[in-house]
Amino acid sequence: MYVSVSDQLAAALHERHQLSLSEFDALVNMPSESVRINELKERMLLSQSAVSRLVDRLEKRGLLEKVPCEDDLRGVEVALTTAGRRLRSKAIRTNAEVVDEHFASPLTADQLAALGEAFTEIKRQKKLGA
Known part of the structure; x- marks a missing residue:
């Protein structure tokens, strides 16, 4: 299921926003x-x-910018540009649409509730170290 939804998401992100999954991430x-x-x-x-290569690609596209690090004069930080924020918002909507269409929509409300309960239990068990 993960591979199927990921493939659909990768295709939609590329088609609509010219983003790879890693760039979206x-x-x-x-x-x-x-x-x-x-x-x-x-x-x-x-x-x-x-990540460094990815940041360079996103910077070239004007989605991220490198800024001097205040704590370390040799260090560099990265920040989203206005264009990066806008594209991120659009891509997040695309992600939600793809997940809904290819994962959530085929399930009934009861199935989604059961899945939610199962994920909650898994998360709870992980926190307990079980």
Whole structure:
């Protein structure tokens, strides 16, 4: 199911926004304020070098900008640009539409409730360390 929905999402993000799944992941994991690249890496499932290359691509597209780090004169942080925020909002809506169409819509309200309960229990068990 994950692969199927991911494939549909990848296609929709590329078609509608010219974004890859990794680029979308970076945009949605950007906080409202600037962040160091290694902090962004911690939010994603990519290596440091992959995140650096991704940031470079998004910067070239005008979606992210590099800003000097106030705490470290040699350091650099990245921040969403206005265009990046706008595209992120549109892409989040696309994500919701795809997940709804290819995952949630085929299920009944009772099935969705049961799934929600199962996910809640899994999350609770993880917190308990079980």
